[in-house]
Structures are given as C-alpha cells and as structure tokens.
Amino acid sequence: MQKTPLLAWVLLFTLAFIWGSSFILIKKGLVGLTPQEVGSLRIASASLFLLPSAIRRVKYVDRKRIAYLVFSGFLGSLIPAFLFAIAQTRLESAITGVLNGLVPIFTILIALFVFGQKQTKAVYAGVIIGFIGTAILITAGEGNSLNGINVFALLVVLATLCYASNLNLIKQKLNDLHAVTVTSVSLILVGPIALIYLFGFTDFWSKLLTQESTGMATFYICLLGVLGTAIALIIFNKILQMKNALFASSVTYIIPIFAVMWGVLDGEKLYVMHFIGMLAVGVGVYIANTNRAAHRNAGKTK
Template identity: 30%
Template sequence: MRLYSALVGLSLIWGLSFVFIKWLVDPIGVWGTVFLRCLAGGLILLPFLWAKRKSIVRPIPWKALLFVGIFNAGVPWGFIAWSETEIHSSTAAVMNALTPICTGLVGFLFFSIVLKRRQWGGIVLGFFGILVLMEFNIVELFNESFIGIGTMILATISYGVASQFTKRHLQETGVILITTCSLFIAAFVGLIGMLFTGSVSRISWDLFSEPLVWLSIIGLGCFGSGIAHLLFYYMVKSGSAEFATSVTYLIPVTAMIWGYVLLEEPITNYLVLGLLIIFIGVYLATRKPRKGKIASSV
C-alpha cells in the first residue's frame, strides 16, 4: 500500500511541476526558473547528502557529474521552461513521456546499444504520437513555432543522453550524490543563462512578495526537484525499477488534470489520442521480452 501511495504521490508532484513552470517562467524567465528550482532542490537534499557522506565513492567522478548535471537538469529544464512559453503545460507533459523512447534511440546512435524490431516499432509509434499532437501540421517544426514542440523533443533527447551516460559512467556512484550535484550544477547553468540573456534583474525582492512565486519555487524546487527524487528511489529500492518507472505513464495524466483545473487548459481529442499512441510506443520500446522467448522472435 505504501508503494502505491508513493507512486500516486510522485505522479501528482511531477505532474504539478509543469503547472509550477508555467507560473514561474513569465515573471522570472526561462533560466531564472532553472536557477531557482535547482537551487531550492539542491539545498533541500544537502542534509541527506551529509548523512550519507561516509558512503560517498572516492574519488568523486566530478567530470561525469558535471556532464550529467548539464544534460539531465540544466539543459532539458531550460528547454521545458522555454517550451511552456508557447505550449500548454499538459502538452509539455505528454511530450515529456517520450523520454524512454529517446533514451533508446540515443543508446542506439551513440552508445552501441542494439535495438530489437519491437523497440524500433515503439520509437516510430512514439514519434507518430507527436504528429497527432501537432494535428499533423509538421511544417510548424521548421518555422517560428519550433519553440514548443521542437524544444520539448530536444529536452527528451537531452534526458536520453544523460541517462545512457549515467548508466555507463556512474553505476557505482550514490544516487544522493548524483542528484544533489546535478541540481547545483544545473543551478549554475541557469545562472549563466540568466547572465547571457540579461534576465538577472527579474529576480528582485518584490518578486518574492508574490505568494504564487513562493509556492512554485517550493513546489518545483523542494518537492519536484528534491524530495520527489528520494521518493522515486524509495520505490526502486522497496519495489523495483520497473515499478518506479511506471510513474512515466501517470505523470502526463495528472499534468493534464492539474492543467485543466488550475490553468483552465483544454483537454483536446488530439491531446488524448497523442498521449495514448505515445504510451503504446513507450510500452513497446521498454517492455522486456518474456523469459524463454528467443530474441530473434521479438
């Protein structure tokens, strides 16, 4: 019962994160959103890292952690915030469900991972789901409307690169160390982005007088970027990796509900159909073959 409660709770937190991004990106900008959410998340995890300090692997793989911090948090969260300046939070959440598919594709292209026919079918189906979301208006990806759908695709590709890199180079590194370092590195990425875009001035004391801003920073940073990761790895440890990653199927659903209730975003037929197609694609791309079934038949 605790595992299922954790699963539902995590899907609600991560689904609500897309609403928090929508609330933050307008007053503080794309990179300000990245900076504040990562800083808050990193600070909330510091006591947990301190408690685990004796079990930290030595020497600390700083170069690998730097790479993961940039491509698993800094860059993709910037792309997601950028996307939500143009598309609904619920659409961004549905697009985010492509992450397992892009992870498999990145593994094939850059990490010498062999994909079976079933997995290729899932990848093709997942990208067909994107076309449905776009109402088959593929021209939008090649003009000024690239910001939105296009940047969400880049975010999921970045997640895929970071996931494959983590699996290969950080297998022996503790989860708390990876997550905490990633958040602080991503906060630095956000700060650099703010300096280059001239959005530092957006963060002022007057900004923090807005209750919605505080709520979004706490919800997105402390819960969505910090505590949620602990909840996820609790499910991995107490249940299984497969059980924990099943949250992928729930997040877009809860995000659609949150978006409808809090932002009055429409739930269109194309959105629901695209979501279902992407789900089927994710299932095919990540499903493990049954025991005793030969690989060539998959």
C-alpha cells in the first residue's frame, strides 16, 4: 500500500478547516446582512475572484456544454448559497455543518434512481442510518426532546440535494473538463445574476456606506467566497493529484468536526439529541461512502 505523504494529510485537514468554517462565517455575515445579501455576495465575490481563470479557460469549452455549466452554477453554487444563508437564521451553524455531510448520501441515491447504479446492502444501510440521524437533527429541540419539524433544517437538506445533483451532473456531462474549469466558468455564468440582485434589489450598498456591522459582515462573506470556493478548490485538486478521489472525499468526515468546534466556541447550545443525530449522520455517511468505494473498486477488478 502506497504511503500517504505528510503534505497530503496537511492539505486534507486544511481543506476540512476551510469548509468546516464556512458555516460560522455565514453566521457572522448574517449579523449585518440579510440572508439574500449573504447568498448573492458570496457568489459574487467567488465569481469575481475566479474571473481571470474563467476567461482563460472558457475559450476551450464547447458551446454545447454551456447549458450544463449554467445548471452546474445554479445547483452547485447559487441556489445552495441562498438556502444555507436562510437556514442559518434559525439553525445553529454546528448542526448545519453536520447536515452538509448528507451530500455523499444524496449522491448515491441520485446515482441509483436516475442513473441506475446499484450498490451493496451495506451502502443502503448507511443511507438509512444517515437519514435517521437527519430526522433526529431536524426534530431535535431543547433538552433531550423531539419536537416539531424545523423547516429551516429542511432547507439545508435541500441544499445538499442540490450539491449531490451537481456532482452527478458533472460526472455524467462534464467529467472530461478540469475541475477548475467547471467551477470558474459555472460561477461567472451565474455571478452576474448575483451581482444584479445584490446591487439592484437589496439595500446592500447603502448599508455598507452607513453601517459598521455591514462592513464586517461583508468581510466575512467575501472571505467565505474566496476561501471556501476558489482557494479550497485549488487545495482539493492538489489532493486529487497527490492521492485519489477516495482519499480526497474523506474530507466529508472531518468537516463536521470543525463546524461543531466553531459552533461550541461561539456559544451555540447543543443537546444530547443533537449529538445523537450528528453521530448517526457521521456513521451513516462513513458506511455508505466507504462501502460504495469498495463496491466500485471490486467492479473494476472483474
């Protein structure tokens, strides 16, 4: 077995730290911005940062792929950015970070129902465990009780479904394009929508000029857009070059650790049922993802 270089582990935990910090940055951004301003500013800053890269790469993209890249921009960036921002007005950032781990599970389900990619029983068991944990997180209230459904948690679930749909779209229609090309070009295709909405339909500019809290919130969200999208993508691609997709995907298990850590440090209240739900989601994702990888590798050796 090939030994994993130390740099690969450093990059993996760096990536998990960046993505795990995304949810606390959204929370800080909501102090001075509306959810709609957070979502549009996040995409606008990321698209502007990646604009030079997109300009260099877009000329190599077949025009027939543009429609798929537009869909990728909506599913992988624009829609989730708004859903996460709205959800975190009524949801702790730590719980949001854990629910984000549902992406691999939805990726498996979409591959099954849309593309007919069957999996082992262990994978389905992991999916069930993961959804049990999700149900607990969605209904968990104060103390150890299970109350009514938190519809804002469902927004996060919907966002992860968008992410998973985007991953399957890229796999089926854009797999031969470089990841930086897909991300940068898809972002500049939806970036103008975010910019028009931000400056044309919100009070962002006037608040930025008059309110101190808006300035700090803008800094946090721009940091999120640049770090959480552009720089994180570069790190992810470097990990893929050094190791493989299976190693890179293990970042999914580390992200919730940092998300919960930031939440606790920020004084968020988490109860026993929350931790039970988090554990179930983590175990479910681990079982489903690892067995899926094993099943895929076994198929290649036949």
